[in-house]
Amino acid sequence: MRAFNAELSKLFSLPGIWLAFLIGAFAPAVITALDSIAQKEEIIAGVSTRLSEVGYIGLGLGVQGVIILGVLAVSSEYLTESSESGGGQQITTSLTVVSSRLHFLLAKVGAVTVISILLCIVAIMTTVLATHLILGEYAPAFEWSRLIGAVCYWTFTALLALGITLLTKNGIIPLAVLIINSSVVSFSVLLYRVTKLAFYLPDRAGAEMFMFTSGTFTGSLFDRYHTPFTGGLVMFAWVVVIFIVAAIVFHRRDVAS
Amino acid sequence: MLTINNLVKHRGTGEILSGISFKARPGRVTGFLGPNGAGKSSTLRILLGLDRATSGSALINGKPFAELHNPLATVGAALDGFGAHRMRTGRAHLRWIARAAGLSRSRVEEVLEIVGLTNAAGKRVGSYSLGMGRRLGMAAALLGDPKILILDEPVNGLDPEGIRFIRTFLRERAESGNTVLLSSHLMGELAETVDDVVIIKQGKIVADGTLEEVIGNHSTLEEAYFALTSEYAGDAV
């Protein structure tokens, strides 16, 4: 528990974390607001085919915030960018304070999970607020099951970011791959056209926890392929596998290398 | 000759330096002392053109650092930290500096030899120990064979051998007419190396003179230092 608290205070004292919070809390609402404005007339006329997706698109794309969170949680241990500092790496201090690497890792995972869940709840609140402000009485009702799906999606994404960064020790690659992959031009979109196995990629499978329920985009990528539950399970399996690999590598490698 | 004249530096609302003035003369080793956060590094950074002074001037041979024609051959500087990217090798680090100043690659090998880093030159800077990092910083400072050396905590992290090397090396430099300005916390070490002493406390100069003058009636430099820095704090309250 003490290690967990230490991880929380380490995270909150990072300057970059505020960028993560800002993006995580407000980007979904902004995207949702734009989406709602764009479709307002159709929704009021009752002809919109995407009413059920309003808000969830924002939540799907706004996952950037927790990606930054997951990456920073690890990369900050390894990299110090400052004109003043010498060769100090925080990881050395961290591992002398919490001697068990497994405990250290669990504490980090715990801290990132808790912050991701809270951040997603904030994002859901701002998003719902945005739809109500813009669409008024036409705002769609949000189903609990889908919102829980969104929370899971955010948390798993943050943990994936954390796990990959633990392997690379450098934030650039996980940040680039995950940001691009959570965008509208995701690699999964391309790969889906090459092989159906792309449906088992973590982001595509995970998104089924709360998106693609309408089935209006027939014949496209946005077809439903998994049930929300299996989608979540596939993504969770990815998280677990990456963590097992990362934990083994982290356990075996020298801190300084 | 280094001339610091009425230097003031504000950062945010705080005043880091409040009008300090002193000189570092050729042929002498000048020691720059003070507690952590007193403004030593800020002064050196302004002198090297890294930070901008709010007012006042810090001149090298009468010119600001940025106006020097050949900075590397005029001033050699080693500040705190490695001053090198972790992923580069020590040799590659020195080579780009040499390239920028139009120096030959053989000069790089020479300075590596002088600081005793030849064997580690092919390793990444990230794998260096603190002492090796300091040696790399010294090597970079010596590359242009400058008349003036500005060193921030040069013996920090060095082994006894390295400390002795720095001491004799700096004495030799000064005796052949060069200017050396160094900051340090190690009083005993400093007393054996320096000719002149400048003591700074909370952004103000509290003592400036030859080693004998500053020690005055106190038994050692350390005694004088504590007397001056605590005495001053007493005044300020």
Place this chain on the structure above:
Amino acid sequence: MSVSSSRKISQILGAELDKLVTLPLIWLTLIGTFILNLALAAAFTSVGLQGAAGTQSILNIGLASMGYTQAGFIILGILATCSEYTGGQIRTTLTTIPWRGFQLSAKHLALAIITIPVAFIITASGVLYTFIMMRDTAVVIEIDTMIETLVGATGYLTLTTLLSAAIGALLRRTTPALVVLLGYYFIVSPLARVYLPSIKNYLNYFPDTAGYYMYTPPSSDEINVLSPMQGTGISMLWTIIFITVAIVFYRKRDA
């Protein structure tokens, strides 16, 4: 300008080139981008092969990966400038080369010298792969158009790299620079095109959309609002503006 100052400029440029070349991360990025681009070109080609024969443009398919490949060049630009702030290297740089405007300009120039050939090789390899795979099915293209397009693509990637380097120099930290640039290129810009059709005409003047016209071959079914030259001009203007802003800040602030 005297002889000695022109020698000084070539020395500084040489030092900046040395710095880039001896940084392993730069090489990893370039090699990674090359491999990624080929893999994506293969994916796009295999998608293209499923389409109707005789209707595909090799250039369109070969350059379809550009949207992703530019990420590698964004990273390259950011690395070039943000790497100064690792391990306090910036202090060594500025005590060696205290002429800050010169130094940052030389860095951008050195970066361009490295980027141009690499960008050309990377784009050409993608197109070449598509060409080999689709020789029989695709529409024949003229060699002139091909070269013009490849030059345009190289120019676009180079300008993107320089722009990213300028942003990196402004922000000084890799993570925020990466988030800002990738966020703009991959999230904000595509979304703005979908959700803000009312300002679509203005969006053409943003660096990524204007740059898109530099390498998009004119096609019949799509009205190209900007000509390749106009696109180049606008992208170049953006890059120069950002580099200028970066230099102004770089000169003013404490290192």
